[in-house]
Amino acid sequence: MMPTxxxxxxxxxxxDTHSHIYGDAARYPACPGQQAESNATLDDYLGRAQELGIRRHVFVQAKAYGPDPQCMLDGIARLGRHRARGIVMACAALGQADMASLHEAGIRGIRYLFPQGAPVDLAAIGLAAERAAGLGWSLLVQAGGSELAQACADLEYMPCPIVIDHLGRFPAETGTxxxxxxxVVEFIANGGWIKLAAPYYGTPDGASDFNALSSRVHAFLDAGAERVIWGMNWPHPNLPAGHKPDDAATLGSLLDILRSDDEKHAVLVDNPARLYGFVPAD
Structure with missing residues (x-):
């Protein structure tokens, strides 16, 4: 890992297109069986983001809160929609009227999360994509690499942008x-999106280092540099306390493998601004 x-x-x-925020348990209770992250409030996040030089933020609804996005919505309201957007978790009860209200609050997408080895539910995604298209939203899909590959032919024809999460969650031994x-590379070439986040899911030793995944990242960029985005995945909720990565070192490793200023600007500024509807300047 690189020095900080x-x-x-x-x-x-x-x-940063992928971080989670948590709040006071009395105001934002976690769902049964779930636990909110400690030291992961909006203020905690902003302190880290500002140290890194991040000016815009796309929050992803924390799993701990189940279908309730209120903690995230309050964070967006505090920052303002010129600086913040959000992505809600998929919910069968989420109807068109709910989505219109969420749009006004700064939401710009829905996340579908499938366990490793589970098939991608194309029927559910297809229904949500029709509704999302009318609002200019995208869908964020996380699944195992092989399951994503099986779904790509259908995802390619969805009526709204589809973003593959966490570099596709391919195992460390996967070659380009x-x-x-x-x-998946062909999916990107044909109009799909991918998010560079949580490299530790794909490195041989679980290191949070994009250098180990440079050939994958370059393949994605060569397929469609205008559809690649980055997320910090703070506070890394699937990793235990004491084993959280150094966010500055992780981001530094990404900057190391981006091959030009144009690539950096595309991944960090232009692409997320276009996908999530940020104005050209704050």
Missing amino acids: DKSLCLPEGAC DDKAFRT
Whole structure:
């Protein structure tokens, strides 16, 4: 892992498209069987983001709160929609009227989360995509790499942008010539999006280092650099306390493998601004 004293030089308007925020348990109770992260309030997050030079934020609804996005909505309201957007978790009860109200509150997408090895529910995604398209939303889909590859032919024809989460969650041993990996690359070439986040799910030793995944990242960029975005995945809720990555070092490793200022600006500024509807300047 890279040293944390490396100076991060981010372009103006850099956007983190994937972090979670939590709040006071009395106001935002976690669902049964779930637990909110500690030291992960909006203020905690902003302190970290400001240290890194991040100016715009797309929050992803924390699993701990189940279908209730209120903690995230309150965070967006506090920051203002010129700086913040949100993505809600998929919910069968989410109807068109609910989505219109959420749109006014700054929501710009729905997340579908499928366990490793589980198939992608194309019927559910297709229904949500029709509704999302009318609002200019995108859908964020996380699943195992091979399951994503099996779904790509259908995801490609959805009426709204589809973003593959967490670099596709391919195992560490996956090479760039792997058939499933090439299918995802083709999906990007044909108009799909991908998020560079949580590299520790795909590195051999679980290190949070994009250097180990440079060939994958370059394949995605070569397929469609205008449809690649980055997310911090703070506060890394699937990792235990004491094993959280150094966010500055992780971001520094990404900057190391982006091959030009144009790539950096596309991934960190232009692409998220276009996908989530940020104005050109704050």
